[in-house]
């Protein structure tokens with residue numbers, strides 16, 4: 149199987165004294181759905197930022213389709229990979245539609261106006277993320293969950309081959325959590341879009357992922373299928389929580405219920 153992303157012997161620190169990522173080495177097969185899990189501060193966001201070339205590793209490198217990400221031109225990379233970061237503070241008063249349409253920048257020449265096709269792509273992405281009704285609103289006058297969906301629409305407007313998502317469902321209610329993950333899964337199965345997402349919800353990660361990368365204190369504890377990663381022993385070791393595992397009859401995936409509840 150071909151790999152979309154290869155992370156090779158990667159090490160990173162914000163200040164040289166403290167290693168934040170320590171020898172990260174794994175590959176993401178083309179068209180797979182991969183979740184990055186791990187406790188607060190384990191390095192998930194930092195890893196994503198290294199993968200999309202926002203941070204530079206101290207050692208090792210990231211290959212996208214066998215090319216070092218640091219050698220790929222900005223627009224070329226933006227056609228391959230779209231990223232939805234956490235936070236998304238936008239200082240200017242753009243309309244939601246203008247923000248989504250900005251996702252077409254890799255396809256436009258300098259000062260070139262968006263064409264009909266660009267508008268159609270943006271509209272489709274907004275319909276898919278249930279944000280079309282927000283199109284005329286000011287980006288700073290919508291809710292946190294709505295903004296999160298708008299930023300996903302913008303990323304999809306880039307028509308990438310790889311989608312990197314940092315906590316994409318953290319502000320969403322259960323209905324929108326499921327609809328965003330279902331959309332990702334649909335694009336993943338039907339269009340072979342490679343998905344790499346950080347998540348905190350272990351059960352949703354188990355339900356949707358082909359593979360889970362579990363980070364612990366800046367190191368990869370395990371990369372494997374949900375069945376192999378989500379065990380009582382591993383969850384206890386990494387999160388320090390006792391859990392019960394359950395399996396539903398309709399799928400073979402493990403789900404957890406915490407035991408330490410009073």
Ligand SMILES: Nc1ncnc2c1ncn2[C@@H]1O[C@H](COP(=O)(O)OP(=O)(O)OP(=O)(O)O)[C@@H](O)[C@H]1O
Nearest residue numbers: 162163168186187188189190191192193194195346
């Ligand atoms: N800009 C920064 N400068 C210095 N240290 C940072 C910076 N950003 C993060 N860190 C530190 O790097 C480590 C990893 O942080 P990171 O945000 O990658 O973790 P995370 O797994 O995404 O956490 P969370 O689940 O809380 O979002 C933490 O110890 C954090 O304090």
